[in-house]
Amino acid sequence: MKTILLFTAFLLITTGCFAKTITGKVTGPDSDEVIGVTITIKGSSVFTSTNFDGDYSIEAAPEDILVFSYTGYDSQEILVGNQMVINIQLTSSSLDAVIVTGYRNYNKQNSSKASSTNTTRPNTNAIQRLSGQTAGIRIQNANGQPGTNSTIQIRGAASINSRKKPLVVINGKTMTEKELKNLNPSDISGITVLKDASATAIYGNRGTNGVILIDTEKDIKLNEAEIVMHQIRDLFENESYKNIAENEFEQVGTSPLSTFSIDVDKASYSNVRRMINNGQTVAPDAVKVEEMINYFNYDYDQPTGDHPFAVHTAVSKTPWNKETQLVKIGLQGKDINKDDLPASHLTFLIDVSGSMSNQNKLPLLKSAFKILVEQLREQDKVSIVVYAGAAGIVLEPTSGADKETIINSLENLDAGGSTAGGQGIELAYKVAQENFIKNGNNRVILATDGDFNIGASSDQAMEKLIEEKRKSGVFLSVLGMGYGNYKDSKLETLADKGNGNHAYIDNIQEAHKVFGKEFNGSLYTIAKDVKLQVEFNPKNVLAYRLIGYENRLLDTEDFVDDTKDAGELGIGHTVTALYEIIPTGKDSKHLKELTDLKYTNTSFSKDFNNELFTVKLRYKKPDGEKSMLMEFVQNNKTSRADDNMQFAAAVAMFGMQLRNSSYYNETTLEDVVQLAKKGKGKDKNGYRAEFIRLVESYRDYNKDIRFYSGQ
Structure with missing residues (x-):
């Protein structure tokens, strides 16, 4: 009997040490499911994350402590003990910041x-x-x-x-x-x-x-x-970015029209964040102010008419120049319920060359695609094409219901060899066209560091190749990964010319943002070739400059030319453009003296005294070839800057400082922080708080530079 009791006690003690499956759900302060929460076993590298429904599953022993963490919320630690189900409700961070790993700290x-x-x-x-x-x-x-x-x-x-x-x-x-x-x-x-x-x-x-x-x-x-x-300067010498020549002020008397293509790319912000996190000097040409602004969502009202997006305009004082005014033009894409979306065929085009072997490339890429796969429905299909020294098909079209097969195909990928990017693109589009879903969502998703070195590899060759493939009706998403030999210029070209968008994945939280929270907008286009043209009224505006969009400028005649490519807008996406304008009657050091015109009449109409500018937009339906026109008028009145205006202005100010712009007017990083805090608003997902933390860290980083260099 004594032996039996001892044996029973032994079993009770030892079984308590064995790992068991812990499941649960993570919700936010409003009891909404939170996707992408990281659950880590404290003191180990074992982790998982919540799926689209906020559910998770992890193997853990009773003595393990689970750490629940997510951007914008306080971390929570829970001892497993005898629990089999652990549900967590996150609380908003008590600090005015979020967890962002890797800010350089010299203390x-x-x-x-x-x-x-x-x-x-x-x-x-x-x-x-x-x-x-x-x-x-x-x-x-x-x-x-x-x-x-x-x-x-x-x-x-x-x-x-x-x-x-x-x-x-x-x-x-x-x-x-x-x-x-x-x-x-x-x-x-x-x-x-x-x-x-x-x-x-x-x-x-x-x-x-x-x-x-x-x-x-x-x-x-x-x-x-x-x-x-x-x-780590040596790591970044081989990165490449397109040269950006900052937009200058244009005088309305001679150039009343400003025309550009919209941009929903967001790669620049996460790339700049990566540079700051790594203690790297930010390359000025890596800073695309419009992409930094558009990384964040803005609370614009949904469209109510037949058009797939609404237009919102506002004018307020410029926070960095008391002599000018700031114009905000915002587009809000229509939200569509996931169940109402058309069926998709997604072709994953994955770079498995040797340059992708680093932990922040192929391994991170696999994790990112797993998040995407979790969102797929039975009617959706996935094909996988890979390329290194050559290109090949890893997975034939597979239903989104068979997630295990898709994920296993991703897990089996290894990196090695050279980079035949052009050949990979050819094969991916071939697969996409052979499995084209009529009236569906057909898209190639390219994931790479952009280091193509076999076959067509120059930016010009890539542009020519992708323009030809665009005619197939297949859209393109481009994911930039890693650093050291990151080719942003090439990936930007592919996204711009391939009816697509460009994101940079620097960590797993960014993957959750792109393929979790913004899944619909990232993969479903509601309007293509979206062009915007602003005509300023010389009665009230002396000069203007578009902040950012330097690589998206169009000629005046391109606005009505339906053969001219422009940007795409996804479901629920917002697009924001800022202009700095000099009112008529104001003087500015930034204006150059113009030669008087002899033959051209520069007088202006007196019929529109109360108008500041007119916004015209052209767009096509995703499968259309003829554009439609929208037009809006902004009256000559300023209003108090709301949260959206203040926050967008703060991001623009930071971008100008990073670029050493001619127009940031000696504002400081502390000015950026204070303005961003004023415009933080509700910040449901914590991204604005993250920006504030980023700037504060960069500010402290620069203080260290001045201190240690004796300045």
């Missing part, structure tokens, strides 16, 4: 360090100085004898990364083990080892195997400044 007390040392002791070389000094770091000699070649390991021999070497950084500059070995140990004043997620958050993929930070006695303040100046 070493806050750097998530595993351990550090200032202890001095004699060693043969600097590598041996590390041995036995910090927990979790292992120095192994080739033959076990002192003085022989050494291998540094972080995380432990049993780790999946145990065979890989950590990143070594001395005074902010990367160095090899050989250089480290030649460093005089007596010059070392401190050693810090980063082992957790902070290593990759701060140093990107290079920190996957841990980071060893070394400070030396000499010029330590200067070296701290070099942390800012040299931080």
Whole structure:
């Protein structure tokens, strides 16, 4: 009997240690399901996320602690214990910020360090100085004898990364083990080892195997400044962006019309965010102000008529220039219930070349596509085409109901080889056309870093190729991934010329935004070739400049030319354009003196004294070839800036500062923060709070630069 009792007790104790399936639902403050919440087992790399219905499932032991985190909400930690179902209701963050991993912080007390040392002791070389000094770091000699070649390991021999070497950084500059070995140990004043997620958050993929930070006695303040100046600069030298020549003021007397294509691309904001998170100097041409503005949703009223979108205009004071006024023109796409959407055939075109092997490329890409697959219905179909040295079909058209098959096909992908991007595009469009759904949604989704190096690869060759494929009626979405050799210019060209949109996926939360919260708008087009033309009234406007859209400008005659390509608008999408205008009678240093015209009459009509400008729009239905016209008049009156106007202006101000614009008028990052806080509004998803946190971090980052450089 005693034996039976002991055995029963043993079973009760041991079974409590076994993992079990925990399920549950995550809701927000209003009890709405929240998609994309990250659920992590504390202290491990095991995680999952909630699906479209807010449900999740994860294997965990009773002693495990589940951490629930999501942008804009307070994190929650729950001990599993005997629970099998754990439902969580998130609460809005009590701080005016959200969790954004990776902001560079030079206060070493806050750097998530595993351990550090200032202890001095004699060693043969600097590598041996590390041995036995910090927990979790292992120095192994080739033959076990002192003085022989050494291998540094972080995380432990049993780790999946145990065979890989950590990143070594001395005074902010990367160095090899050989250089480290030649460093005089007596010059070392401190050693810090980063082992957790902070290593990759701060140093990107290079920190996957841990980071060893070394400070030396000499010029330590200067070296701290070099942390800012040299931080992972070598990783970004091979990125490419189209040159942007900032729009200048145009005088209405000679140029009353402003014409451009709308832009719903949002890649620039998440790419800039990535640069700031990584401590990288932001490349001015990577900053597309219109894409930064349009990353955020604005609370415009839904359309009520037959047109698929509504137009909203407003005029207020310019926050960075008291002599000018700010014009906002907003488009709001019609929302359509998911069940009412047409059937889709989506062709995933996935770059599996060697350049995609990094953790923030193909592995992140797989996670992003899994989120998309979760949204699919039975009537939707997916095909998968891959390319490296050549292109091939991985998955024939498969119903969205067979999610397991689609996800397994994604999981089996590995990276390696060169990059035949042009061949991949040819095959993907061939698959899309052979499985074309009439009156349906037919789209190729290209995911790549854009580093094409076999066959057609130049921006011009890509443009010619994609313009030809556009005639098939298949739309295009382009996902940019990773960094180091990221080719933004090429991907922008593909999206612009392929009746498509362009997003940059820098983390799993961005994947949830694109394929979760904005699924309909990202993949379903309600209007194509949308062009906007504004005619300013010279009676009330002396000059104007369009903020951003430099790569989207059209000639005046292009507005009525239905053969001219323009931008696409998705379900529920908003598009916002800002103009800065100089009222008639005002003077400005930005205006150039014009030559008097001898033959042209520049007098203006007196019949429209109360009008400021007229907005004209042309668009086509997704399957149409003839455009339709919309027209709106804005009266000459200003109003108090609402939340949308203030927040859009704050984002524009930040973009101008990053670009070192001629027009930001010496405003500061603190000005951006204060204006964004005024325009934060309800911010249901926390994206505006994230922007505020981003700017605050960038502001503090720049303070560190000035401090360490003695400015």
